[in-house]
Amino acid sequence: MPGTGKPTLAVVGATGAVGSVLLRTLSHHADVWGEIRLLASPRTAGRRLTVRGEECEVLALSEAHEEHLAGVDLALFLVPEAVAARWAPIAAAKGAVVVDTSAAFRGDSDVPLVVPEINAHAARVRPRGIVASPGCATLTLVVAAGALHAEYGLDELVVTVQQAASGAGRAGTGALREQLALVTGSELGNHPGDVRRAVGDHTGPFPGPLALNVLPWSGAPAADGWSSEELAVREEIRKILDLPRLRVTATCVRVPVVTGHSASVHARFERPVTVGRAHEILATSPGVVLYDDPAAGDYPTPADVVGTDPTWVGRVRRSPDDERALEFFACADNLRKGAALNAVQIAEHIAAELSGPSGTSDR
Known part of the structure; x- marks a missing residue:
C-alpha cells in the first residue's frame, strides 16, 4: 500500500x-x-x-x-x-x-x-x-432467506430461479437480442416448432430458443436429472448459512429477460411464522427492499429492479396448510448483487x- x-x-x-x-x-x-x-x-x-x-x-x-x-x-x-x-x-x-x-x-x-x-x-x-x-442464482434469494432464518430457523427451501440471459454473459444477451430480432413481427407460437424454426441455429449459449420461450435448464448435466446450477444453489445456501443438512430443492429456468434474476421461494421454518413479522424482518434487513402490496400492483419484477443493488421481495404470504411456511418472490440484478x-x-x-x-x- x-x-x-x-x-x-x-x-x-x-x-x-x-x-x-x-x-x-x-x-x-x-x-x-x-x-x-x-x-x-x-x-x-x-x-x-x-x-x-x-x-x-x-x-x-x-x-x-x-x-x-x-x-x-x-x-x-x-x-x-x-x-x-x-x-x-x-x-x-x-x-x-x-x-x-x-x-x-x-x-x-x-x-x-x-x-x-x-x-x-x-x-x-x-x-x-x-x-x-x-453464484447469481443463489444471491437472488439468499439475503432474504438468511434474514428470515435468523429469526425463525430454516428447515427447508424449495425454490424456482428464473435466470436472465445475462447470466450467460455477453454471449447470452447477444443471443437473446438476435433471437428477438428474428421473431419480431412474426405470428409465432400457434404451432409446434414455430419459434425454433424462426430462430434456427442462433441459440448462442442456450440449449434452445429463448425468445418467446422459457428453458427449464441451466448449467451442465448432473446426477439423477439435476443440473449443475441447481445442485450449486443447494450447496451454496447450505455453506453460507452454515446448515450442512438443510433440505434445499432448486429448479433453474432460463427466461427471456435481459438482466434480472427472480426466484419463487417456499421456505419452511422451525417455528410458526406470520406475514406481519416477516414484513418487519425483511423491511429492516440490510440489502433487502420489501415491495409488497399486490392489490396496488406493487411487487418486484426484473424490469423494475435492474440497475439497483438490493434484493427486492414481494408476494409474501403464509402457506395455507402450514403455519411454519412462507411463500415469497424475490428479484435482483444478477450483474450487480448477483456478481x-x-x-x-x-x-x-x-x-x-x-x-x-x-x-x-x-x-
Missing part, C-alpha cells in the same frame, strides 16, 4: 459484462483503494476504461505478464472458472487476497463462501488467501481489515 496507505486493487476480467458493472460500482462507493489495476486477457488488453473518473489502460494477464499481479493487496476475479482456477492461486502466492466470483473454489472447505449481509465474518479466515462469492456488488462488498470488508491497526488475519 505504498504512498496512500490504501490497498492496491486488481480487477481481473475488467472488460467483461460483470467487469463493466463492477467498475461503475467502484466509482459510486467510498474511495478505499489506492492504485487500481485493470487486467484482462491479451485479446482485450490495451483498451482504456474509466475508473473513478480516471482513464486506465487494461493490462494483459498471461504467463509473460505475471508481474502485473506483483504488489497487489486484493484481486477481484471476474473470469470464467478455468481462468480463475489457473490464476487465483498465483495471485494469492504473490501476496494478494483473492475474491473470486466463479465456481472454481465455492465448494472448497478451506475457501469461505461469503455474502456480507449474512456471514461477513467468514472472510477473515482464508487459509488459501481466497474468498469465494456465490459485481457482492464481490465489491467482500473486498471492502477485507480492505478495512488490511488497513486496520494490525492488518493481520488467517491469510
Whole structure:
C-alpha cells in the first residue's frame, strides 16, 4: 500500500459484462483503494476504461505478464472458472487476497463462501488467501432467506430461479437480442416448432430458443436429472448459512429477460411464522427492499429492479396448510448483487481489515 496507505486493487476480467458493472460500482462507493489495476486477457488488453473518473489502460494477464499481479493487496476475479482456477492461486502466492466470483473454489472447505449481509465474518479466515462469492442464482434469494432464518430457523427451501440471459454473459444477451430480432413481427407460437424454426441455429449459449420461450435448464448435466446450477444453489445456501443438512430443492429456468434474476421461494421454518413479522424482518434487513402490496400492483419484477443493488421481495404470504411456511418472490440484478456488488462488498470488508491497526488475519 505504498504512498496512500490504501490497498492496491486488481480487477481481473475488467472488460467483461460483470467487469463493466463492477467498475461503475467502484466509482459510486467510498474511495478505499489506492492504485487500481485493470487486467484482462491479451485479446482485450490495451483498451482504456474509466475508473473513478480516471482513464486506465487494461493490462494483459498471461504467463509473460505475471508481474502485473506483483504488489497487489486484493484481486477481484471476474473470469470464467478455468481462468480463475489457473490464476487465483498465483495471485494469492504473490501476496494478494483473492475474491473470486466463479465456481472454481465455492465448494472448497478451506475457501469461505461469503455474502456480507449474512456471514461477513467468514472472510477473515482464508487459509488459501481466497474468498469465494456465490453464484447469481443463489444471491437472488439468499439475503432474504438468511434474514428470515435468523429469526425463525430454516428447515427447508424449495425454490424456482428464473435466470436472465445475462447470466450467460455477453454471449447470452447477444443471443437473446438476435433471437428477438428474428421473431419480431412474426405470428409465432400457434404451432409446434414455430419459434425454433424462426430462430434456427442462433441459440448462442442456450440449449434452445429463448425468445418467446422459457428453458427449464441451466448449467451442465448432473446426477439423477439435476443440473449443475441447481445442485450449486443447494450447496451454496447450505455453506453460507452454515446448515450442512438443510433440505434445499432448486429448479433453474432460463427466461427471456435481459438482466434480472427472480426466484419463487417456499421456505419452511422451525417455528410458526406470520406475514406481519416477516414484513418487519425483511423491511429492516440490510440489502433487502420489501415491495409488497399486490392489490396496488406493487411487487418486484426484473424490469423494475435492474440497475439497483438490493434484493427486492414481494408476494409474501403464509402457506395455507402450514403455519411454519412462507411463500415469497424475490428479484435482483444478477450483474450487480448477483456478481459485481457482492464481490465489491467482500473486498471492502477485507480492505478495512488490511488497513486496520494490525492488518493481520488467517491469510
